[in-house]
Amino acid sequence: MSARPLLNRRLDGLGTTIFAEMSALAVRTGAINLGQGFPDTDGPAEVREAAVRALREGRGNQYPPGPGVPELRTAISEHQLRFHGTEFDPDTEVLVTAGATEAIAATMLALLEPGDEVIAFEPYYDSYTATIAMAGATRVPVTLRAPSFRPDLDELRDAVTPRTRLLLLNSPHNPTGMVLTPEELTAVAELAVERDLLVVTDEVYEHLVFDGHHIPLASLPGMRERTVTISSAGKTFSFTGWKVGWVTGTPELVGAVRTAKQFLTYVSAGPFQYAVAEALRLPDSYFTGLREDLRAKRDLLAAGLAEAGFGVHHTSGTYFITTDIAPLGEKDGVAFCLALPERCGVVAVPNAVFHDDKEAGRTQVRFAFCKRPEVLSDAVARLRSLAS
DSSP states (O other), X not given: XXXXXXXXXXXXXXXXXXXXXXXXXXXXXXXXXOSSOOOSSOXXXXXXXXXHHHHHTTSSSSOXXXXXXXXXXXXXXXXXXXXXXXXXXXXXXXXXXXXXXXXXXXXXXXXXXXXXXXXXXXXXXXXXHHHHHHTTOEEEEEEOOTTTOOOOHHHXXXXXXXXXXXXXXXXXXXXXXXXXXXXXXXXXXXXXXHXXXXXXXXXXXXXXXXXXXXXXXXXXXXXXXXXXXXXXXXXXXTOGGGOOEEEEOOHHHHHXXXXXXXXXXXXXOHHHHHHHHHHTTSOHHHHHHHHHHHHHHHHHHHHHXXXXXXXXXXXOBTTEEEEEXXXXXXXXHHHHHHHHHHHHXXXXXXXXXXXXXXXXXXXXXXXXXXXXXXXXXHHHHHHGGGGO
16 A cells, blocks of 8 residues: 555644544543533523424425525524624525534635635634645634733734735634624724735624624625625524534625535535524524523633632633633643543643644633533532642
């Protein structure tokens, strides 16, 4: 057999995701999993029953339409108008995907050529690194630094070169919990217009903003025609296993993404699409209640982590808290996280794996608070042993 490596060199070094590794470690050790970002309870019962009803009625049990079922595309369009004031034609400007992860992959594969540069705020969600590599493009990091994790807009401007094709933004930002301010969004929009850049925005945490409110970049002047907006149902409705996401944008942008998407999964999650259509039409009280419930869980975990001796960075959105382990006398987040399940029965994720600049995130560790209060309290009690 040829000595040539089996794995495409573009994917060299990526391996298994940190989330899979740490979740497997949680199962193996029986530790509380505050690493991977999934809730430990299901979402609304009426949404779950809508999926069961669709299954029983035979809706979506065969291939759904390539762009997504019309009911869901219409509901997504209505959702964008209802919450953000942005209008999208459900027939030509909305595309349903297998979660936001496929949406990101299809978008990168559709819009990038080998040699293009993509600017993204690091630490970045790990699929950004992989999908940019798959497209043969080059990622250019602009580092968000503790304690505020605010973007350096001058550094962002300086990062743009003649090879820059697009900006890849995530706000609310995973893992730091940073939410871009209106002023920062305006500066990004002005730069994109000035340099004629495409922008891809990952907005899966759009309903989980605790300070201020979410503003889609596509709603700013000059941005609708150059922005691909990505979101999903998993984080908002606590059905992460359904993998229902979507893309909105102009017909030209969505058409490009659809061309790539159709050769990835083609279609997915047929019955669940009908259920998510109903979920997106839930009353405002649901979305407010979700946010307030997670705000309380954030505060519970943040206080417990501080008592345990961690440096705790404020999170304005998402359901993650980034901490600093240096006050505990620790110097390496990866080693710390690998040892933590045996030390006190809790799993977390090291931020360094989301960085090109490993030193910037070396002592940062992420905890998820999208768990039941009693689970968070148990985790906090276990973590307090680190301070003794």
